Amino acid sequence: MKKIRKAAVIGGGTMGNGIAHVFSMHGITTHLVERNLELAEKALETISGNLDRMVGKEKIDATQKEETLDRIVTFTDIVKAVDEVELVVEAVSENFDLKKEVFTEIDRAAPAEAILASNTSSISITKLAAATTRADKFIGMHFFNPVPVMKLVEVVKGLQTSAATVAAIEKTARGLDKNPVVVSDYPGFVSNRVLMPMINEAIYCVYEGVAEPEEIDQVMKLGMAHPMGPLRLADFIGLDVCLDILHVLHEGFKDPKYRPCPLLVKMVEAGRLGDKTGEGFYSYD
Numbered sequence: 001m002k003k004i005r006k007a008a009v010i011g012g013g014t015m016g017n018g019i020a021h022v023f024s025m026h027g028i029t030t031h032l033v034e035r036n037l038e039l040a041e042k043a044l045e046t047i048s049g050n051l052d053r054m055v056g057k058e059k060i061d062a063t064q065k066e067e068t069l070d071r072i073v074t075f076t077d078i079v080k081a082v083d084e085v086e087l088v089v090e091a092v093s094e095n096f097d098l099k100k101e102v103f104t105e106i107d108r109a110a111p112a113e114a115i116l117a118s119n120t121s122s123i124s125i126t127k128l129a130a131a132t133t134r135a136d137k138f139i140g141m142h143f144f145n146p147v148p149v150m151k152l153v154e155v156v157k158g159l160q161t162s163a164a165t166v167a168a169i170e171k172t173a174r175g176l177d178k179n180p181v182v183v184s185d186y187p188g189f190v191s192n193r194v195l196m197p198m199i200n201e202a203i204y205c206v207y208e209g210v211a212e213p214e215e216i217d218q219v220m221k222l223g224m225a226h227p228m229g230p231l232r233l234a235d236f237i238g239l240d241v242c243l244d245i246l247h248v249l250h251e252g253f254k255d256p257k258y259r260p261c262p263l264l265v266k267m268v269e270a271g272r273l274g275d276k277t278g279e280g281f282y283s284y285d
């Protein structure tokens with residue numbers, strides 16, 4: 001199986017720009033799609049800033065930074081962006097109807113042999129694959145934030161994903177200097193099925209007055225060597241995203257152990273979503 005040389009990334013938000021950064025840094029010509037030119041420019045600025053951080057840490061040099069930026073081509077048109085690519089990774093918002101629409105378009109325009117991957121953290125890969133004509137070449141490629149730093153790619157095998165597609169994505173992930181872990185397509189996969197109940201339980205501890213957020217996070221950082229406590233991590237991920245994933249787990253398994261804490265629901269209703277709104281369990285500038 002040959003190495004992927006050209007890929008498209010759909011969506012230039014936190015995950016999409018991180019994925020484009022990593023693809024391009026590993027020599028893959030990357031077509032980055034955003035809804036308009038301003039958003040595409042903003043995504044490139046973020047990538048440039050994160051590359052500067054890596055230059056500062058002497059992980060790459062200034063030439064590698066420029067080469068990485070040069071390999072990223074921005075598009076606002078999906079049809080043009082997926083022409084001649086071998087892999088498409090979708091990283092648009094976590095909304096099934098939107099993803100379905102995007103994949104219908106990609107499926108029509110991308111070469112027949114191209115693999116289609118979704119970076120979804122909670123939507124069924126099998127269900128998304130059914131929106132395309134190539135369910136055997138459809139897979140989950142779940143990256144973690146910050147993408148340039150986190151070593152995992154959770155490779156999610158849909159019901160109809162072929163063994164060749166799984167092998168190609170495992171190889172691609174290794175080529176990005178990541179560790180692929182292959183899992184089956186059930187709600188929350190493995191990562192969020194394990195992570196979100198922990199975050200939810202930490203929120204219940206705040207809700208029930210067991211301890212303050214700082215204390216809960218200290219317990220998990222110092223006692224369990226987590227780099228961030230669960231409440232700091234929930235803010236980092238986005239409280240709306242955490243709530244959406246808990247809903248997927250709750251509805252998918254019909255098990256009350258996944259019931260979102262009422263405090264989480266209330267914070268999302270108030271628009272306190274964590275880092276991105278400046279206010280969550282903590283305040284940010």
Ligand code: CAA
Nearest residue numbers: 050053054057121143144145146148149192227228233237
């Ligand atoms: N691009 C490039 N490099 C970056 C970066 C970025 N966006 N963000 C951080 N870094 C680098 C820093 O330069 C630094 O490099 P060195 O190790 O060479 O010093 C390193 O990452 C650590 O960063 P900092 O020193 O700034 O800060 P830190 O030590 O506090 O680490 C962190 C920050 C990496 C985010 C760490 O706190 C951490 O690992 N947190 C947990 C993150 C996590 O769990 N992510 C998964 C979230 S779940 C998800 O994404 C998916 C989902 O489905 C919900």
